[in-house]
Amino acid sequence: MRPLTDEETKAFFEKLSKYIGESIKQLIDRPDGAYCFRLHNDRVFYVREDLMKKAAHASRENLVSFGTCFGKFTKSGKFRLHVTALDFLAPYAKFKIWVKPSAEQQFLYGHHIMKNGLGRITENTQQYQGIIVCAMNDTPLGFGVAAKSTQECRHTDPMTIVAFHQADVGEYIRSEEHLL
Amino acid sequence: MFKIRIDGGKSGQNAGVRIWIIKSYVILEKEKMGQKRDFTERLKRGPGRSSKKQKPPQMPVQFRKDEDEAPKNLSSRAKKRMKNRLKKKASLEAGKAKKPIKNVVDLGSGGEKSDSDLSAFSSDDEDLFPDHDEVEAPLGESDSDAVESDEEDVSGEEEVEDSDETEEAQGPAKKKSIQKGYSDDNKSWLTPSKKSSLPMDDDESEDEDESTDDEDDDMKDDFSDKEESSNSEDSDESTDGDNDEDGDDDEKLLPIEKATKRLRKKQKEDDKLAEEELQTNIAETETFILPSGQEIEKELVQAADLTLVQQRIKDVKGVLGDFTNRRQDGRSRKEYLRQLRKDLCTYYSYNDYLMGELMELFPNEIVDFLESNEVQRPVTIRTNTLKTRRRDLAQALINRGVNLDPIGKWSKVGLVVYDAQVPLGATPEYLAGHYLLQGGSSFLPVMALAPQENEKLLDMSAAPGGKTTYAAALMRNTGLIFANDANEDRAKAIVGNIHRMGITNTVVTTYDGRKFPKVMRNFDRVLLDAPCSGTGVISKDQAVKINKDEKDIARCAHLQKELLLAAIDCCDAKSKTGGYIIYSTCSVMYQENEDVIEYALKKRNVKLVSTELDFGREGFTKMQGKRFHQNMKLTRRFYPHAHNMDGFFVAKLKKFSNKIPGQESAGAEEESIDTEDKKESDDETTSSPISSTTDKAQQKGQKNKNNQRDNSKPRSNPKKRKIIESETADKEENSEDVSKSESVKKQKMKKSQSSLSPSGKSKVKKGSTPRKNKGKIFKRKKKY
Numbered sequence: 001m002r003p004l005t006d007e008e009t010k011a012f013f014e015k016l017s018k019y020i021g022e023s024i025k026q027l028i029d030r031p032d033g034a035y036c037f038r039l040h041n042d043r044v045f046y047v048r049e050d051l052m053k054k055a056a057h058a059s060r061e062n063l064v065s066f067g068t069c070f071g072k073f074t075k076s077g078k079f080r081l082h083v084t085a086l087d088f089l090a091p092y093a094k095f096k097i098w099v100k101p102s103a104e105q106q107f108l109y110g111h112h113i114m115k116n117g118l119g120r121i122t123e124n125t126q127q128y129q130g131i132i133v134c135a136m137n138d139t140p141l142g143f144g145v146a147a148k149s150t151q152e153c154r155h156t157d158p159m160t161i162v163a164f165h166q167a168d169v170g171e172y173i174r175s176e177e178h179l180l
Numbered sequence: 181m182f183k184i185r186i187d188g189g190k191s192g193q194n195a196g197v198r199i200w201i202i203k204s205y206v207i208l209e210k211e212k213m214g215q216k217r218d219f220t221e222r223l224k225r226g227p228g229r230s231s232k233k234q235k236p237p238q239m240p241v242q243f244r245k246d247e248d249e250a251p252k253n254l255s256s257r258a259k260k261r262m263k264n265r266l267k268k269k270a271s272l273e274a275g276k277a278k279k280p281i282k283n284v285v286d287l288g289s290g291g292e293k294s295d296s297d298l299s300a301f302s303s304d305d306e307d308l309f310p311d312h313d314e315v316e317a318p319l320g321e322s323d324s325d326a327v328e329s330d331e332e333d334v335s336g337e338e339e340v341e342d343s344d345e346t347e348e349a350q351g352p353a354k355k356k357s358i359q360k361g362y363s364d365d366n367k368s369w370l371t372p373s374k375k376s377s378l379p380m381d382d383d384e385s386e387d388e389d390e391s392t393d394d395e396d397d398d399m400k401d402d403f404s405d406k407e408e409s410s411n412s413e414d415s416d417e418s419t420d421g422d423n424d425e426d427g428d429d430d431e432k433l434l435p436i437e438k439a440t441k442r443l444r445k446k447q448k449e450d451d452k453l454a455e456e457e458l459q460t461n462i463a464e465t466e467t468f469i470l471p472s473g474q475e476i477e478k479e480l481v482q483a484a485d486l487t488l489v490q491q492r493i494k495d496v497k498g499v500l501g502d503f504t505n506r507r508q509d510g511r512s513r514k515e516y517l518r519q520l521r522k523d524l525c526t527y528y529s530y531n532d533y534l535m536g537e538l539m540e541l542f543p544n545e546i547v548d549f550l551e552s553n554e555v556q557r558p559v560t561i562r563t564n565t566l567k568t569r570r571r572d573l574a575q576a577l578i579n580r581g582v583n584l585d586p587i588g589k590w591s592k593v594g595l596v597v598y599d600a601q602v603p604l605g606a607t608p609e610y611l612a613g614h615y616l617l618q619g620g621s622s623f624l625p626v627m628a629l630a631p632q633e634n635e636k637l638l639d640m641s642a643a644p645g646g647k648t649t650y651a652a653a654l655m656r657n658t659g660l661i662f663a664n665d666a667n668e669d670r671a672k673a674i675v676g677n678i679h680r681m682g683i684t685n686t687v688v689t690t691y692d693g694r695k696f697p698k699v700m701r702n703f704d705r706v707l708l709d710a711p712c713s714g715t716g717v718i719s720k721d722q723a724v725k726i727n728k729d730e731k732d733i734a735r736c737a738h739l740q741k742e743l744l745l746a747a748i749d750c751c752d753a754k755s756k757t758g759g760y761i762i763y764s765t766c767s768v769m770y771q772e773n774e775d776v777i778e779y780a781l782k783k784r785n786v787k788l789v790s791t792e793l794d795f796g797r798e799g800f801t802k803m804q805g806k807r808f809h810q811n812m813k814l815t816r817r818f819y820p821h822a823h824n825m826d827g828f829f830v831a832k833l834k835k836f837s838n839k840i841p842g843q844e845s846a847g848a849e850e851e852s853i854d855t856e857d858k859k860e861s862d863d864e865t866t867s868s869p870i871s872s873t874t875d876k877a878q879q880k881g882q883k884n885k886n887n888q889r890d891n892s893k894p895r896s897n898p899k900k901r902k903i904i905e906s907e908t909a910d911k912e913e914n915s916e917d918v919s920k921s922e923s924v925k926k927q928k929m930k931k932s933q934s935s936l937s938p939s940g941k942s943k944v945k946k947g948s949t950p951r952k953n954k955g956k957i958f959k960r961k962k963k964y
Contacts, residue, residue: 046684047684048684048685050660051660051685051687054636054660054662054687054700055687057699057700058687058689058691058699058700059699061690062689062690062691062699063687063688063689064668064671064672064674064675064688064689064690065675065678065686065687065688066686066687066688067684067685067686067687068679068684069675069679084679087679087682104608105608108608108611135608139608139609139612140612141608141611141612169608169611169612169613169680170606170611172611172676172679172680173605173606173611176672176673176676177669177672179672179675179676179679180672180675
């Protein structure tokens, strides 16, 4: 377990800002205690500081997880967000897509979102903007990347993809072993 | 069957009946207008309608008679019809004398039973069974006039067919001919009602012609008519046994209901026969006789007859219930028990050792317990209060077609699922972490643990994280939870669950629980849901029945003892809010439960406190000649047959000192009351100089003093302070206390062991433990 290096921080925050923009600040400066990001086994954990200190009691081999896992660094140094970060992305998300109940299940099986499954979309979403996918009752289902801007979405035919799937809560049962 | 009914409909115009059956009420109304049919009675049979509204109570015909016969105003048409009927009746009765003769010609045998029998159906039956025409055909031949009008509707072809059929039906016996009348597969049970008769039938057919023109009020006339006529004819009707008895009721039932009824009856008869057969198989004796050696040998060679075994289980249980009176002379209880055990093993396929143990645990309820192990427990889910409320969750799930209910008064977060149209482990709600599938029994240890906010908690064998997440939810994501599980793969399940449930205060580790004290101590509360033999969850894993023998249990128990000691070591007695250890297993064996607790009570400075679970059975204080601590009844046992949840054991321990009693005391403790007490006191005296604090010793000192309030009172204050103060100060204080108490104790020891000074008790017990507990701890020592 160690703090992130500058490079890692940069890569990580860049990725994170695609989804929540400036709100990263709110993740770090929290009124309810000091929180920090820690790297462990190439995974980035977001954890309360006192919890992190206690977790340091455990040896590296035996420590599996602490706090919330946000994602991992790939071997090539890029950062990949995991669905476990969803709880922290969803409240701060700048751009969202709401999917119709009929398309909910499709998305939870790992499919992209088609135009015909699109319930609502935040205004002024740019193409390739990171978006949070929600059900119509505002339950976050996952996140992805907008394949079309809001404007384009209006005029495409029903079967075009409007958002690319990146992670969804279905992974909790689909690939529990690979969550971390 | 429906098809036949439709095709054989009363008239050609009646093609729409099909649609009616399909269920359109509107169409029915339309048809009514131009049609000579009475639908009033039929309305009730529509499945849609009946499901919407409860039917009016269906009075058996014989009761209905009275009210029907009550004078009522007849409409002019009704009067006309009545007149017609009477006329017809008269003519029929007149013609009756002739008809049988005619019938003899027609049917071959007829006799007194005329075609009147054939057509002896109420209007209901006509409606129900499209073969009606076929039935009525002979009638048409015989007394043509009366039915002619009715039969006019029927196409010529049909009539021909009908007559053909009746010709076929010209069997030797009249009964047969009746049954032939029904061509469909219902003929076996469709027999004319006992009470209805030919004249009525004529009336009916007549009636129907008219009634459809009329309004619904005809129905009652029909009934009264039926009654009148039937009463008159009753006497000369021959009945067809059982079937006829149901005749009246049947008329009001749907075909499917009738079929069910018939099946039930058949089943009942079969059961009865089987029972009788069994009874004849078994030697019938007043006193049950144990099987002889030969019989036993025989059973060993060939597979035992399970029904026989079951009966024998019953019998042996009966004998054991009142042994002195029902026993066979010269047979001991042991023999009966041996036989019972063997039979239970065969019947439920357990291994002998496990069965023996279970019989010890459940001397009276063994069969209940075994039976309940054959059935699955209800599926229960726990609401994640961090993300949703139970009411919202229940609503969301109900919308998905899940049938559920609150689990009971004792939990505010549990729901029982009766049936679900969707997989409960994959609904969007589940994925969003709104709930967790969790057995009802798994709530209990966490409820007993009662974690407070901002505490440090250790879950020693956490996977798959059900209890951990519950504890985290109770702590509202504050404080710190260490979720440990030795198995790395299973630890992944913890990770998945805590992330899904949105829990952020948890550290997941994969240590061997026994080594955890080396990693971290000073937890406020420790939850040890120990790995166990699983004898409480046989319904989940039937393999337990066979593959758990004495060694496995002993191995489990040994591991559990080690884990519990480790758990106690991880706990901090000086915790302001906690210092509690929960020990739970999903086993019912005392070796894995009471025995383990007893061991911990001896090995560590812990005492049993109430689990604060207001249901469940008390733990055993003695079992198989072993005696356990008196306070063992503060532990709770849960059984599948008694509480409809997995077999479970929960014990709550309070650690009152971080010191570990000297090793030498442990071995000798079991020997005898006196020696043990002395030895312990010796231990305390010897240990006190070395280990400066021995809270235990201190307590004892206070307890033993009956009239030492003066001494103990001033000490109670320092003790309270002590907890707040730093450890070093603590130690000093304690050592003082100990030395004081010991001097007193040595004097008073033999005098008054059992009498306890309340002040001493209350002082030791800082938390919620009731005073009694202390007393009982002490009493335990006396017991040995």
